[in-house]
Amino acid sequence: MYTSNHEVSLSGIILIVWNPSILCFVPTLVNEQTIHGHVILANNQCVPISFVYGLCDREARHALWNDLIHCADLFQRDPWVVLGDFNVTPFVAEHNTSSMVTKAMREFNNAIQSAELEDLRGAGFLHTWSNMRVGAGAITKKLDRALGNWQWFNLLGDSFAHFLPPGISDNSPITIQMRDRNHSKGRPFKFLNFWTKNDMFLRVVSQEWGRKHLGSPLVVVQKKLKCLKTYLRELCRRPDLKVADLRNKLRLVQQAIHEGDENPTLVQQERLLRVEVGQAARDEEAFFKQKSRI
DSSP states (O other): OEEESTTTOSSOOOEEEOOTTTOEEEEEEEOSSEEEEEEEOTTOOEEEEEEEEOOSSTTTHHHHHHHHHHHHHHTTTSOOEEEEEOSSOSSGGGBSSOOOOOHHHHHHHHHHHHTTOEEOOEEEOSOOEEOSOOGGGOOEEOOEEEEEOHHHHHHHTTOEEEEOOOTTSSBOOEEEEOOOHHHHOOOOOOOOGGGGGSTTHHHHHHHHHTSOOOSOHHHHHHHHHHHHHHHHHHHOSOHHHHHHHHHHHHHHHHHHHHTTOOOHHHHHHHHHHHHHHHHHHHHHHHHHHHHHTO
16 A cells, blocks of 8 residues: 655655555555655554655755754654655764764754754665765765654664665665564663662763763663663672682682681781672672562
8 A cells, every 4th residue: 555745746756655554554644755654563563654755945944944843843742753755964973074063954953953853773885865976076975864753762772663675666665673672671770779889870870871872861871871770780690609719718728728828918818808798798698688579
């Protein structure tokens, strides 16, 4: 099945085709630069989706930006994804020949920030468009992208956009890969109080919170928390195993001293291990106390 925007655009620059045996697409709003609608997946999940083809004229794209900001309010409670060719890049790093921030780029950035949209994790081609020339006249840019709102990252954050080789086109196709969270989801994150006593805790928090992320304030906070959780888990996942390991090391050192090895280094090592075992044992106690209340 298919639909297009021929009725509102003489050129009919957006054509959507889908296989009804896999999913269903229901268009809800069609205009010159976008087709908005809902995709009903095989598991009956309904997801708002917007297909974009931005016009080449900067002023003509004002209607596109206003449209996206308007739809952001309509879909703010749903996992919304926006994808297509925007005909402008938000960052100079996405253009191979220019280092100038233009008015068109600033307007695009303002629009996606107002709509609280953020790029999905990406794989494949960075520059998705080329003028198909070689040598000094070659120009490549990232004009195609896939963006999600807060609810998309909250509910479908395992998804990512794959930018494929362009083939005979001058633009790269985009696919959205979605994982089944029933199979990929791990254990829920639980903050362990004993982490705060680790010498690395404040350093890790300060380092990760100081990193720069792009997106709306909510998306930035989400990204920082996601990165922070990864590092916190590495501080100590199982304090009981750490205690067992340290006690074994202490036993071996004490055994060596008992057998007559009075090496000053071993004596100092024993003192340090005693302190480490004591701290690890307190962490272990706090861990199991907290776990018993979960």
